[in-house]
Amino acid sequence: MGSQQGTVDFLVDQFSGAGPVDARKMFGEYAIYCDGKMFALVCDDRLFVKPVPASKNYMGEPEQAPPYPQAKPWYVVPEDKWDEREWLCGLARVTAAALPPPAPKKPKKKPA
Numbered sequence: 001m002g003s004q005q006g007t008v009d010f011l012v013d014q015f016s017g018a019g020p021v022d023a024r025k026m027f028g029e030y031a032i033y034c035d036g037k038m039f040a041l042v043c044d045d046r047l048f049v050k051p052v053p054a055s056k057n058y059m060g061e062p063e064q065a066p067p068y069p070q071a072k073p074w075y076v077v078p079e080d081k082w083d084e085r086e087w088l089c090g091l092a093r094v095t096a097a098a099l100p101p102p103a104p105k106k107p108k109k110k111p112a
Contacts, residue, residue, distance in 0.1 A: 002028050003042045011040075011047060014085050018092035029068065034096040041074065043067040047082065048074035049091060054098035058091055 008023045008030045015021040015032065023030045023042070032040040041048045048067040049055050051074050056062060064073035081087055 003030055003045045007045045008032075008042050011042060011082065011088075014082060014088045015040075015092045016089075017085060018089040018096070021092065027068075034092045036102050037096045037099045039092060039095040039099060040077075041067045047077040047079075049077055049095055050099065051075050052095060052098040055091060055095040058094045 012021055012023050012032065015034065019035050021032065021034050023032050029044075030042040031038045032042065039050050046065075046067070048065070049059075049062075051064065051072075055075055059075060059077075062075035063078070065076050066072065067074050077088075077091070
């Protein structure tokens with residue numbers, strides 16, 4: 001089905017208090033980054049957060065589901081939490097803080 005741009009824009013705005021947040025289109029869906037770390041996905045207009053212990057502790061006992069076919073389960077953020085900006089920002093901060101820094105990009109090889 002695919003996610004709507006309006007859903008992604010709304011969520012990025014809601015997460016904006018957590019630090020530098022942006023979304024990037026990936027395979028017809030979206031990845032959400034905080035401080036350069038991918039911490040969430042928006043797939044079929046549902047919000048999924050990386051399953052790390054910090055996000056589970058923050059969320060309590062979250063529902064788990066695969067964001068796309070053949071994916072491992074991620075934590076599902078209930079839609080009724082999407083309007084709670086402070087809660088979402090806290091979730092973004094604890095999840096991103098628990099993730100390793102992004103790998104440095106390899107320099108492109110110059111043609112010989």
